Amino acid sequence: MPSKAEHVSDEKIARAIRENGLEGRRLYLPQMPYGGTYLLAAAIRSIGFDAWPVSDSDARTLELGGRMTSGDECYPQKIVLGDLLRIIEDEGRDRVAYLMPSANGPCRFGQYLHLIRTKLDELGYGDVPVISITSNDGYASIGDYSMDLVRTAWRAVLAQDILMKLLLKTRPYEREKGSTDRAYLQSLEEVGEAVSRQRVSHKERLEAILAALVRARDRFRALPADYDASRPLIGVVGEIFCRHNTFSNFDLIRVVEEQGGECWLSDIGEWVWYTDDEQRRRLTEQGRRFGKDNTVRYIKSVIMRRDEHALYGPFGEDFVGYEEPHDVREVLELSKPYLPYTGALGEMVLSSGKSIYMYEKGADGIIDISPFTCMNGIVTEAVYPKLSRDLDDMPIRVFYFDGTQGDLERDVGIFIELARTYQRRKKKVRRYPACFGG
Numbered sequence: 519m520p521s522k523a524e525h526v527s528d529e530k531i532a533r534a535i536r537e538n539g540l541e542g543r544r545l546y547l548p549q550m551p552y553g554g555t556y557l558l559a560a561a562i563r564s565i566g567f568d569a570w571p572v573s574d575s576d577a578r579t580l581e582l583g584g585r586m587t588s589g590d591e592c593y594p595q596k597i598v599l600g601d602l603l604r605i606i607e608d609e610g611r612d613r614v615a616y617l618m619p620s621a622n623g624p625c626r627f628g629q630y631l632h633l634i635r636t637k638l639d640e641l642g643y644g645d646v647p648v649i650s651i652t653s654n655d656g657y658a659s660i661g662d663y664s665m666d667l668v669r670t671a672w673r674a675v676l677a678q679d680i681l682m683k684l685l686l687k688t689r690p691y692e693r694e695k696g697s698t699d700r701a702y703l704q705s706l707e708e709v710g711e712a713v714s715r716q717r718v719s720h721k722e723r724l725e726a727i728l729a730a731l732v733r734a735r736d737r738f739r740a741l742p743a744d745y746d747a748s749r750p751l752i753g754v755v756g757e758i759f760c761r762h763n764t765f766s767n768f769d770l771i772r773v774v775e776e777q778g779g780e781c782w783l784s785d786i787g788e789w790v791w792y793t794d795d796e797q798r799r800r801l802t803e804q805g806r807r808f809g810k811d812n813t814v815r816y817i818k819s820v821i822m823r824r825d826e827h828a829l830y831g832p833f834g835e836d837f838v839g840y841e842e843p844h845d846v847r848e849v850l851e852l853s854k855p856y857l858p859y860t861g862a863l864g865e866m867v868l869s870s871g872k873s874i875y876m877y878e879k880g881a882d883g884i885i886d887i888s889p890f891t892c893m894n895g896i897v898t899e900a901v902y903p904k905l906s907r908d909l910d911d912m913p914i915r916v917f918y919f920d921g922t923q924g925d926l927e928r929d930v931g932i933f934i935e936l937a938r939t940y941q942r943r944k945k946k947v948r949r950y951p952a953c954f955g956g
């Protein structure tokens with residue numbers, strides 16, 4: 519028999535499900551990347567919602583998304599909408615709901631939610647719920663457990679970033695093709711189980727996630743691999759959806775690996791820290807530095823930092839040479855001479871700052887992944903020639919994506935050759951973890 523507390527919890531969860539129109543429905547999330555969404559969905563399941571990532575995108579995604587968009591929308595919008603329509607067709611309109619993050623800001627992302635709702639209504643799917651999660655309402659749409667969810671979701675983001683790092687630093691060197699992907703998927707499953715546990719304290723959840731991550735670390739360490747320091751390290755920056763959604767970028771990272779490179783992908787945690795810092799900066803500018811909002815933000819950031827240290831703790835040796843900045847302000851300050859963060863906003867600032875950061879760490883080239891027509895890629899492309907000159911002519915290139923692609927292998931192959939040339943004459947020394955045998 520459930521305890522009184524559990525009974526009350528069940529009541530609250532049932533009410534939140536009812537109020538959001540989710541009874542009998544599964545809540546789907548866009549892939550960004552698959553592993554990150556898998557763990558974020560696990561975090562949402564921890565508070566009682568039946569949440570999962572959408573299945574892998576395919577040609578129908580583009581066809582359905584294309585049918586309902588005019589071309590003015592950005593490419594991620596087409597994929598997100600196409601996947602939702604595909605899921606509705608496959609699973610049935612009565613069994614599906616969609617979770618779409620939202621935000622205010624200068625880019626088209628803030629319009630996604632409204633566009634999706636409008637298009638669904640036009641198609642007669644007015645009954646399919648589209649739930650938004652936004653910090654603007656304190657995440658009120660997800661009910662009484664919003665703050666619990668925010669903390670669990672942050673741990674899911676950290677775990678995703680750690681597993682992604684392990685995957686990308688190991689896969690190019692694996693002896694048995696496919697072994698790293700298998701280790702990654704098994705690790706995702708185990709970490710997901712720890713993230714999704716219901717009715718556990720934050721401390722118990724942290725311990726369970728940490729234990730699953732340590733098992734993942736040991737699994738990756740044990741994979742037979744031939745590490746080779748001559749393989750160029752390519753930093754990957756750019757628009758957050760497109761750089762993480764492997765369907766939208768034709769799995770560019772895998773292409774880089776096949777062409778002889780290794781990738782260091784800018785992580786999701788960076789974006790979370792950036793939004794936190796933006797909030798701090800704006801409150802300070804408004805003279806509210808010592809007000810309640812900034813105090814709450816500060817306390818939250820201290821807790822976030824504590825979780826980050828706890829989860830990254832066991833990976834010190836593994837991530838030698840791949841260390842993330844201690845504070846996102848490091849990246850913002852690096853970007854300042856090119857794109858001052860007080861004027862320019864969003865990924866363009868992070869992409870230029872992170873390119874410099876990765877250069878300092880000994881990267882051999884930078885790839886910026888951008889949806890075609892996205893202002894982030896357009897602005898950074900204008901800045902990169904000067905940036906490259908200032909960074910000893912390190913190769914930097916924007917790859918645009920819109921669902922059609924020329925010869926990606928050829929273009930990446932040429933880029934890797936440029937990176938190899940730079941690698942031979944670069945001034946920055948790259949540090950390697952012990953697995954490279956140095």
Ligand code: SF4
Binds near residue numbers: 594889
């Ligand atoms: S960053 Fe660019 S591609 Fe992404 S949502 Fe904004 S406008 Fe669209």
